[in-house]
Each structure stands twice: as C-alpha cells, then as structure tokens.
Amino acid sequence: MLGLCRAVVPLVEIEKGLQHWMKSILSATSSQELVNLKIGLIGKSGVITTAFKMLKTVSADEKKNLGEKLNKIKNKVEEAIAEQLGKLNNCCTLEKLENETLDITLPIGMNTFGGAHIISQSIKKIRNHYLSRGFLVLDGPEIETDFFNFDALNMPSHHPARQSHDTFYLKGFKETLLRTHTSCSQIRTMKEKGIPIRMISIGKTYRNDQLDATHSPMFHQVECLVADRAPITIGHLKNELRKFISFFFGVESIAIRFRPSFFPFVEPGVEVDCRYTKKDGKLIVTEKGDKWIELGGAGMVHPNVFKYSGITGQAYGFAFGLGIDRFVMLKNGITDIRNLFDTDQRWLRHYGT
Numbered sequence: 409m410l411g412l413c414r415a416v417v418p419l420v421e422i423e424k425g426l427q428h429w430m431k432s433i434l435s436a437t438s439s440q441e442l443v444n445l446k447i448g449l450i451g452k453s454g455v456i457t458t459a460f461k462m463l464k465t466v467s468a469d470e471k472k473n474l475g476e477k478l479n480k481i482k483n484k485v486e487e488a489i490a491e492q493l494g495k496l497n498n499c500c501t502l503e504k505l506e507n508e509t510l511d512i513t514l515p516i517g518m519n520t521f522g523g524a525h526i527i528s529q530s531i532k533k534i535r536n537h538y539l540s541r542g543f544l545v546l547d548g549p550e551i552e553t554d555f556f557n558f559d560a561l562n563m564p565s566h567h568p569a570r571q572s573h574d575t576f577y578l579k580g581f582k583e584t585l586l587r588t589h590t591s592c593s594q595i596r597t598m599k600e601k602g603i604p605i606r607m608i609s610i611g612k613t614y615r616n617d618q619l620d621a622t623h624s625p626m627f628h629q630v631e632c633l634v635a636d637r638a639p640i641t642i643g644h645l646k647n648e649l650r651k652f653i654s655f656f657f658g659v660e661s662i663a664i665r666f667r668p669s670f671f672p673f674v675e676p677g678v679e680v681d682c683r684y685t686k687k688d689g690k691l692i693v694t695e696k697g698d699k700w701i702e703l704g705g706a707g708m709v710h711p712n713v714f715k716y717s718g719i720t721g722q723a724y725g726f727a728f729g730l731g732i733d734r735f736v737m738l739k740n741g742i743t744d745i746r747n748l749f750d751t752d753q754r755w756l757r758h759y760g761t
C-alpha cells in the first residue's frame with residue numbers, strides 16, 4: 409500500500425516516498441485509512457521509524473544530518489495526518505448536522521425523565537426518618553473555615569489528627585477549606601440554637617483521597633448530635649445508633665459493638681461495627697451474622713466542643729458520623745464507589761427511582 413520495501417530504507421527512497429505518502433494522506437476519506445497510513449509510516453515498525461532505528465549504524469556526522477532530515481519528514485507526515493483528520497471530523501459533523509433532525513414538538517418519551525440518584529433517595533429517607541422523630545434536620549456550608557472544621561472541634565493547628573484529614577484548602581482564601589466531615593455542623597448548630605438539641609446534618613464532605621474502588625475525594629456523611637443539660641450517657645448513643653442502623657438496613661434484630669477509638673472532639677471515642685453475613689455476594693446486616701463491619705465514628709461530646717460552641721454550665725451529649733455512600737454500597741451490594749459517580753445511564757436507571 410505504501411509502495412515501499414520495509415527492510416532497508418535509505419533516505420533517498422524515503423524522500424521520494426514522501427510525495428506519494430502526502431498524496432495518500434490528503435486524499436484519505438476515512439479516519440481508519442489515516443490510522444493505517446500512520447501505522448505504516450510512523451508506527452512501531454513503520455517505514456520512517458525503521459529508518460530512525462538505522463541511524464545507530466551510521467557515523468556521528470551522518471547521524472546528525474540524516475536525523476534532522478528524517479525528523480522533518482516525520483513532522484510533515486504527522487502534521488498532514490492531523491490536518492486531514494481534522495478535515496474529516498469537520499465533514500462528519502457537518503454531514504451529521506445536515507442529516508439529523510430534532511423535532512422539539514414531539515412528546516417526551518417516559519423513559520427520558522430523570523430519576524433520583526440512589527444517594528439522594530437515601531438522604532431523603534434518612535431526613536424523613538429523623539424529621540418524624542422530632543430531630544432538627546439541617547446541612548451546613550461545604551466551604552468551611554479552619555475554625556469550624558478543626559479548631560472548634562478540639563483540633564488546634566498543631567494537632568496531629570489534622571494530618572489524617574488530607575484537606576483541600578481554597579487557593580487565595582486564608583484558612584478556608586472544603587469541609588472534611590460534617591462534624592462542623594455540631595458547632596454551628598449549638599452556637600446558633602444552644603442546648604438542648606437533637607439534630608442531624610447530612611451533606612457532602614471532601615478529602616484529598618485518590619479515587620479508587622473504596623475511596624472518593626467527595627463523599628456524603630450524616631452527623632447526629634444530641635446534647636442536653638440533663639445527663640446523656642453512652643447508652644443513649646448506642647440506642648440511637650441501633651435505631652438508625654436497624655432503620656436504614658430494614659432489619660429489626662441487629663448487633664452492634666463499640667471499639668475504643670480516638671476523635672479529638674469526643675471523649676470517649678469509639679468506632680461502631682455491626683454484625684453481618686454474606687449471601688450471594690450481598691451483605692446482609694443481621695444479629696446472627698458471623699462477621700463485623702465498621703460503620704463510622706461516635707462518642708460523647710468533649711467539654712471543649714461545648715466551650716467553643718459557647719455553651720457554659722452543665723452539658724452532656726453524644727455525636728456520631730457515618731458515611732452514607734458506604735451504607736448505600738453495603739445495602740445494595742455495590743462494590744465500587746466510583747459507580748456512584750460515573751453517570752452511567754444504565755446503572756443510574758437500575759438504581760434510580
């Protein structure tokens with residue numbers, strides 16, 4: 409097709425071939441034709457590439473001279489291919505525009521209506537559950553200050569716990585960041601409404617995590633805070649968590665456990681696990697499960713958090729923070745968090761409302 413023997417390719421022959429190749433390129437009528445030409449000329453074992461490889465065998469002087477010439481030829485070929493490809497694409501678009509019609513007066517087909525994303529559905533479900541139980545349901549700003557995201561949560565600037573939060577700071581704005589958790593809403597709410605309070609806050613949170621099957625730089629959390637002047641115990645916390653987990657997974661009999669953990673804004677702090685078992689690849693939350701899975705963090709509100717929220721005198725409270733994406737994945741047997749966000753229409757239709 410290229411009219412050249414590939415074995416030994418002297419420069420004169422290449423220079424001669426150039427005219428012929430340019431003609432073939434500029435008269436190509438499909439992108440496949442161009443791809444074939446590209447492979448034959450500058451592909452791994454293309455004519456020009458082979459000639460480049462032969463430079464090894466010539467003297468240094470000759471190498472420079474031949475190298476320059478070959479480079480020029482290669483550039484010309486590359487430019488011509490790109491140019492012709494551009495023309496072909498343009499043509500295709502014009503042709504498409506001429507041939508395709510869009511009748512905006514046609515009725516909309518039923519399946520073109522959008523539906524609620526599975527995360528939005530779950531957020532709505534959680535909101536309704538807590539609203540019906542008399543909780544205040546709110547969301548705070550996603551762009552936060554160092555103060556609400558860290559300092560007021562008992563994490564001053566030197567605190568090592570800040571490191572584990574891989575924060576996105578906003579360029580050009582001092583001490584401004586994308587919130588790394590919804591715990592900031594504890595402070596905002598108590599500052600504004602005081603105590604007693606029973607609230608949940610749901611929304612997007614951000615951490616500078618590499619996107620993979622189990623991590624996303626943006627994820628959703630639900631935060632719960634219950635605070636009062638009257639004593640609140642870790643028993644209340646456990647009861648509330650049981651209620652939530654049992655409601656979300658739709659199972660009456662569940663088993664949860666607390667493992668000691670550290671979050672600067674609670675004391676004591678715990679990690680919450682629940683029992684589950686696997687059936688047909690799906691995870692089933694049940695009291696009889698043989699395995700434990702971690703669900704989130706929780707604990708009793710630290711006195712400094714009350715202080716930063718402007719609460720003085722006797723104060724008790726508990727808080728927990730759970731990842732909604734994780735809950736949704738567990739409940740639906742979704743194993744890759746990226747599926748939630750890569751807008752594959754078939755996936756969205758399957759899990760949508």
Ligand code: PHE
Nearest residue numbers: 589591671705706727728729
């Ligand atoms: N904010 C914590 C996190 O994102 C979770 C948490 C919330 C822990 C409330 C304790 C109390 O990891």
